[in-house]
Amino acid sequence: TTLTFGMAHAQSPELSDPPEIDGEVVGDHGSHTLRMGIGLAESSPQYLSSQYFGEILEQRTDGRISVNVFPNSQLGDDVQMLEMLQTGTLDMTYPSSSAATGYVEELAAFDLPFLLPSREAAVAVMQSDVAQNMLDAFEGTGLKALAFSENGYRQLSNSARPITSPEDVAGLDVRGLSVRTMENPVHLAIWEALGANPTPMAFGELFSALEQGVVDGQENPWSTILTSNFHEVQDYGTETRHVYTPFIMMLSERTWDRMAPEYQELVQEAARQSAEYEIQLSAEYDDWSRNQLAERGMQITRLDDEQLAAFQDAVQPVYEEWAPRIGEDLIADIQQIVEDSSN
Ligand code: TF8
Structure with a gap:
């Protein structure tokens, strides 16, 4: 056996093995x-x-x-x-x-x-x-x-300060956080409503943008933050779960x-x-990723119900603007499925 020194952290959680592959071999229809x-x-x-x-x-x-x-x-x-x-x-x-x-x-x-x-x-x-x-x-x-x-629940990370409220995002006596978003208008609206300065950017450019301070923060699931090594350039995380x-x-x-x-x-x-x-x-x-990030030095804030409600209230304008455009009936159908799934 080889002992690996300096491997302070596991590289992945205990993961389920992939399900066994069954089913017949299908006929020969050429190669792809x-x-x-x-x-x-x-x-x-x-x-x-x-x-x-x-x-x-x-x-x-x-x-x-x-x-x-x-x-x-x-x-x-x-x-x-x-x-x-x-x-x-x-x-x-x-x-x-x-x-x-x-x-x-x-x-x-x-x-x-x-x-x-x-x-x-x-x-x-x-x-x-x-x-x-x-x-x-x-x-x-x-x-x-x-x-x-x-992909998963999106969480906020940044290099500027701990974030526990929309006011922290907007910054009262400091400038608002610049947050990289996906190239998607609803995400832009969310971060505008929270008082951030949203900057749409391709994911492939994100690590170096964070590293060079082109933007203060970004939002992605904990697993992406970890597997993309964003914690190396982001000191603070907040469990916002703002979008799945x-x-x-x-x-x-x-x-x-x-x-x-x-x-x-x-x-x-x-x-x-x-x-x-x-x-x-x-x-x-x-x-597991959230815990790993904490172990690797990211300061992670979990929001209590009241703090979370403040974020939810702040993004209400996004519904007012976007629900009619996306389709009220469609959203109602989704909300019905959500309700049924909790019964
Ligand atoms: C983003 C997305 C991406 C994924 C992946 C790169 O922030 O969450 O992480 O779509 O394909 O751009």
Whole structure:
């Protein structure tokens, strides 16, 4: 055995093994090598479940379909990679739903703050007909949307000061926090409502922007903050849980159209199975990541009910502006699913 010194921290939590792959090997319909670009690092649930997706396809086609996963935004960012899928220069990607609202506007419902109060509620919504309709609505965009999974609850990190209230974000006698957001109008509205100075930016540029102080902070799930090493350049974290962001596994429609129907069915099934696994991994990562970040020196604030309510009140204008545009009926349907899921 080799003893590794200086390994003060575990690299990942106790993670569930991927579910066993079963099912027959399907018939020979030729070979496909699928290139898949993702935003996050090799240690992320996004990467681990993408690898699992590839294993399912390899096993069930005797290696005729294989998947090469390119992590760390090395092929581009969510928005860029979606465009690459449209033109057929990339086969697959795994963006946040927030990056795809330009194709299917209804997806912006997921960007509304404090809409999904629990992971159970979020999963119920992602498995509902409402969500399936959103995936189906990609028809004709050049993108085949395969399955929803979990990016997760977004939390605020920054390098300037501990944040416990919207006033801390806005800054009374100091300047407001500059916060990097995704390139999504609802997220911009959220951070404007909180008094921040929001700056939309591609995820791939974020680490160096934080490092160089181009922005003070950003917001992402604890697991992303950890696996992207943001704690090296961000001293403070606040558990705001202000938005639950889904991921969507995406395939280029051009690639899809080149596949035999039996392969298409298999790809769809493998996407669902790996999405389920990703949600499980993401849940296992979440609290563990917050504790790891604390151990690595990030000062983490958990908000009590009153403090959380102050954030919820401050973002009410986002609903007033955006609910009519996204669709009141759609939002009501989602709220109904949330309510049913807690009974
Ligand atoms: C963001 C998103 C991203 C993911 C990933 C890069 O902040 O949360 O972390 O979509 O693909 O841009």
